[in-house]
Amino acid sequence: MATKRPSAVTGPSTSKRARTDGDDDYIDVDDGLQEPLMPDSPGSPVETSLIPKGATINFTALRRRLADERDAAERSNDKGINNLSSLEVHRRQQDRLISHIFMDHDFSWLHLKNDHASRPLWISPNDGHIILEGFSPIAEQAQDFLVAISEPDSRPAFIHEYKLTPYSLYAAVSVGLQTEDIIEVLNRLSKVPVPDTIVSFIRERTTSYGKVKLVLKHNKYFIESTHPDTLQFLLKDQVIREARVIPTQVAPETTTITGMAGLTISKAPVKGGLVIPGTSKPTGETAGLDGRKQTDADLFTSVVGVDNDEIDEDDDNVHAFEIDDSKIDAVKKRCNELEYPMLEEYDFRNDTINPNLDIDLKPSTVIRPYQETSLSKMFGNGRARSGIIVLPCGAGKTLVGITAACTIKKSCLVLCTSSVSVMQWKQQFMMWSNITEKQIAVFTSDQKEKFAGESGIVVSTYTMVANTQVRSHESKKMMEFLESREWGFILLDEVHVVPATVFRRVVTKIKAHSKLGLTATLVREDDKISDLNYMIGPKLYEANWMDLAAKGHIANVQCAEVWCPMTPEFYREYLREKTRKRMLLYCMNPKKIQACQFLIRYHEDRGDKIIVFSDNVFALEHYARKLGKLYIHGATSQVERMRVLDHFRSNPKVNTIFLSKVGDTSIDLPEATCLIQISSHFGSRRQEAQRLGRILRAKRRNDEGFNAFFYSLVSKDTQEMYYSTKRQKFLIDQGYAFKIITHLDGLDTLPDLVYRTRDEQIELISSVLLASESDADLGSDVRGAEGDLDGTVTSKNFGLPPSRGGMPAAKRTTGSLTALSGAQHMSYVEQNKSANKKLAKETIAANRHKLFAKRDKERVQAKKDAQKAATAGGS
Numbered sequence: 095m096a097t098k099r100p101s102a103v104t105g106p107s108t109s110k111r112a113r114t115d116g117d118d119d120y121i122d123v124d125d126g127l128q129e130p131l132m133p134d135s136p137g138s139p140v141e142t143s144l145i146p147k148g149a150t151i152n153f154t155a156l157r158r159r160l161a162d163e164r165d166a167a168e169r170s171n172d173k174g175i176n177n178l179s180s181l182e183v184h185r186r187q188q189d190r191l192i193s194h195i196f197m198d199h200d201f202s203w204l205h206l207k208n209d210h211a212s213r214p215l216w217i218s219p220n221d222g223h224i225i226l227e228g229f230s231p232i233a234e235q236a237q238d239f240l241v242a243i244s245e246p247d248s249r250p251a252f253i254h255e256y257k258l259t260p261y262s263l264y265a266a267v268s269v270g271l272q273t274e275d276i277i278e279v280l281n282r283l284s285k286v287p288v289p290d291t292i293v294s295f296i297r298e299r300t301t302s303y304g305k306v307k308l309v310l311k312h313n314k315y316f317i318e319s320t321h322p323d324t325l326q327f328l329l330k331d332q333v334i335r336e337a338r339v340i341p342t343q344v345a346p347e348t349t350t351i352t353g354m355a356g357l358t359i360s361k362a363p364v365k366g367g368l369v370i371p372g373t374s375k376p377t378g379e380t381a382g383l384d385g386r387k388q389t390d391a392d393l394f395t396s397v398v399g400v401d402n403d404e405i406d407e408d409d410d411n412v413h414a415f416e417i418d419d420s421k422i423d424a425v426k427k428r429c430n431e432l433e434y435p436m437l438e439e440y441d442f443r444n445d446t447i448n449p450n451l452d453i454d455l456k457p458s459t460v461i462r463p464y465q466e467t468s469l470s471k472m473f474g475n476g477r478a479r480s481g482i483i484v485l486p487c488g489a490g491k492t493l494v495g496i497t498a499a500c501t502i503k504k505s506c507l508v509l510c511t512s513s514v515s516v517m518q519w520k521q522q523f524m525m526w527s528n529i530t531e532k533q534i535a536v537f538t539s540d541q542k543e544k545f546a547g548e549s550g551i552v553v554s555t556y557t558m559v560a561n562t563q564v565r566s567h568e569s570k571k572m573m574e575f576l577e578s579r580e581w582g583f584i585l586l587d588e589v590h591v592v593p594a595t596v597f598r599r600v601v602t603k604i605k606a607h608s609k610l611g612l613t614a615t616l617v618r619e620d621d622k623i624s625d626l627n628y629m630i631g632p633k634l635y636e637a638n639w640m641d642l643a644a645k646g647h648i649a650n651v652q653c654a655e656v657w658c659p660m661t662p663e664f665y666r667e668y669l670r671e672k673t674r675k676r677m678l679l680y681c682m683n684p685k686k687i688q689a690c691q692f693l694i695r696y697h698e699d700r701g702d703k704i705i706v707f708s709d710n711v712f713a714l715e716h717y718a719r720k721l722g723k724l725y726i727h728g729a730t731s732q733v734e735r736m737r738v739l740d741h742f743r744s745n746p747k748v749n750t751i752f753l754s755k756v757g758d759t760s761i762d763l764p765e766a767t768c769l770i771q772i773s774s775h776f777g778s779r780r781q782e783a784q785r786l787g788r789i790l791r792a793k794r795r796n797d798e799g800f801n802a803f804f805y806s807l808v809s810k811d812t813q814e815m816y817y818s819t820k821r822q823k824f825l826i827d828q829g830y831a832f833k834i835i836t837h838l839d840g841l842d843t844l845p846d847l848v849y850r851t852r853d854e855q856i857e858l859i860s861s862v863l864l865a866s867e868s869d870a871d872l873g874s875d876v877r878g879a880e881g882d883l884d885g886t887v888t889s890k891n892f893g894l895p896p897s898r899g900g901m902p903a904a905k906r907t908t909g910s911l912t913a914l915s916g917a918q919h920m921s922y923v924e925q926n927k928s929a930n931k932k933l934a935k936e937t938i939a940a941n942r943h944k945l946f947a948k949r950d951k952e953r954v955q956a957k958k959d960a961q962k963a964a965t966a967g968g969s
């Protein structure tokens with residue numbers, strides 16, 4: 095994408111941030127991000143090899159071969175060295191020097207093909223790393239192929255990086271690609287012959303893949319294969335053998351294989367001819383090339399996204415055995431470990447047991463080419479494959495899910511992360527499809543509905559379904575309703591943020607024939623992303639952010655990190671304070687507030703609509719009040735939220751709103767064109783991408799020369815800089831370039847600049863220091879009703895009706911006795927003894943501003959008074 099800097103807001107001293115790698119050093123929950131390790135932590139893990147254990151690459155042999163080749167080359171050089179000119183001798187010495195530097199990474203033995211210039215990729219024999227020339231005329235087709243067989247690692251403008259992994263090859267096989275086709279196409283695209291190590295890696299990983307399927311029939315799970323020997327192999331494993339259910343009666347349509355009790359045979363289901371709603375051609379024809387001209391068709395049609403009916407076709411008979419529902423998860427995991435990952439496919443067109451659902455897309459609904467491509471990967475062989483579709487934020491994952499439900503036409507359960515999303519999903523189903531109100535039900539803590547008739551849709555949250563605590567009578571009834579039936583389809587929204595344990599519970603409780611996970615950021619800050627492979631299925635499709643931006647489906651965004659120097663007073667306190675307060679200090683840095691004010695003014699003047707994000711609620715309220723803007727956080731009532739959002743959408747006076755992390759997802763504001771981030775959740779790559787997603791859907795994205803803007807304000811020389819770099823990694827890998835802005839031209843001359851004087855800044859620091867530890871907490875976005883002061887700002891600044899009859903709600907905070915006396919403008923303060931002790935100790939610190947010295951003195955005195963009073967009271 096174009097990376098021009100917004101001219102008026104950048105100063106002369108800008109530079110581009112170098113990328114840092116190997117930074118997945120976070121643990122568990124949500125997106126795996128909890129307590130961060132600090133940059134200098136000895137526990138930070140190092141990125142491990144891309145080829146996992148058991149891969150067939152023989153490094154020792156490879157090294158030996160490289161060393162032999164180098165020795166031979168040196169011997170031949172030495173022989174003729176006397177006859178060479180001194181220039182040539184010098185050049186050869188240089189070569190040796192270089193090969194010494196590259197050591198095992200000298201790949202000169204992989205000879206370039208004669209026409210290498212017209213072939214766009216190179217593949218590393220060491221680790222399956224693929225490098226693609228993004229500027230090649232056939233790069234787009236090559237990308238389609240690479241996305242199908244490998245993991246996109248980094249896709250900036252010119253050079254893309256992918257990596258071949260066992261999971262990516264599993265995904266390739268599951269969308270119908272065959273081993274030899276993968277090797278052949280790689281060879282045709284590669285500048286050098288595909289190294290033997292890679293060929294054998296692909297062969298070894300794909301021969302066992304795609305042979306075993308998990309199917310749900312008559313509410314029972316079966317492991318199915320057209321290869322009886324594979325099933326026999328699996329049954330030798332203890333975990334699988336113990337999970338097997340031996341039927342007392344054999345079903346009439348099946349026969350038992352001699353010598354293998356419980357192994358049954360049936361006819362393979364019929365394939366082909368499926369039309370996805372919103373498209374006109376059968377799936378096999380629509381698949382693959384994203385609606386573009388197939389310039390090198392013969393190269394790709396045989397492999398990319400086209401159903402390969404020959405797969406598993408060596409035997410028309412399907413052999414199967416039943417497994418216990420409760421052991422399904424263990425069996426799936428075991429099959430993965432045995433290198434026989436199970437594909438989950440649902441032959442919905444031949445399912446006569448489960449009633450059909452009368453649902454279709456409205457005639458006015460047209461799906462976009464990439465939405466169609468992603469769906470063709472799911473329905474490529476006429477059945478529904480379970481797996482994950484990855485589309486950028488704002489690219490329309492909801493419609494992809496709805497179209498999948500309209501294709502399967504069976505009862506569907508949708509699970510989302512919050513009740514706001516539940517309502518949005520319901521509304522979107524009604525908007526895009528012909529489903530009636532009666533056919534779609536909602537299951538949240540407030541609403542427990544069932545659909546009318548035999549089939550329908552239920553939208554709920556992960557927590558409602560996976561809850562293990564005592565349930566209300568109504569909830570129990572609802573769960574019985576969900577658990578007692580067979581679902582055709584389960585849609586899993588924001589699939590990457592849900593902990594594995596929750597999935598496990600959902601998968602065990604709910605019986606579904608097919609699963610589709612939707613996400614924009616298939617990244618977690620721990621290593622649990624691979625859990626999704628066996629719990630849901632492989633990644634079926636991943637779109638390229640830059641491609642969609644270039645085609646106008648999402649907005650072009652200019653990203654910048656603004657470095658705000660800390661004032662000396664803030665920095666001194668920052669160095670003295672403990673972690674949580676440190677965060678508050680770098681969020682509340684007056685220079686950052688000024689930068690925020692300047693950027694809001696600048697972009698409002700340009701006609702932009704601005705969202706300011708802050709994870710920290712204390713900072714959010716403070717900024718919004720100081721700058722006179724509306725805000726929403728966890729404690730804001732639903733009515734107030736809707737009112738603020740409506741004003742942002744339609745009131746020309748309301749061009750900026752402040753949002754806490756409640757706005758990271760699920761808020762659809764296509765009016766927003768600029769985003770400013772003042773505080774965020776440590777190094778979460780997911781949050782960064784999801785926030786960017788709020789402006790990717792900008793309505794004005796197709797206006798000529800339009801750009802959306804994304805600013806991260808970072809306090810200089812603090813931990814925030816480290817987190818910021820980590821956060822950007824995902825977006826950088828998608829091709830976004832972050833500019834560093836170290837100076838905002840015109841900031842100093844802003845007429846009503848806040849915190850201009852030192853005294854104002856010192857007053858601010860004292861209120862920050864008096865804030866409680868919980869105020870400093872980034873995660874505490876749900877404050878009690880007493881913390882909700884939204885009405886104050888609303889009514890004061892915009893003449894809107896106040897949320898609570900015009901009366902600002904009371905606020906309760908922890909502070910000092912000085913504050914209680916009224917000096918800090920607080921009406922009610924709780925006193926805490928341990929806090930006093932800490933404050934008293936601080937008085938020892940030298941070199942403090944006289945304002946602090948006075949305050950410290952007062953505190954010591956107050957403490958003494960309090961002790962005296964307590965002693966007097968006691969006696």
Ligand SMILES: Nc1ncnc2c1ncn2[C@@H]1O[C@H](COP(=O)(O)OP(=O)(O)OP(=O)(O)O)[C@@H](O)[C@H]1O
Nearest residue numbers: 460461462486487488489490491492493614787791
């Ligand atoms: N085929 C389409 N035609 C017209 N509008 C579409 C289409 N697909 C998606 N949209 C619109 O694009 C916007 C974004 O869609 P949606 O909310 O589903 O995105 P998303 O991928 O779920 O984003 P996020 O991950 O940020 O929640 C919505 O306003 C939606 O109406």
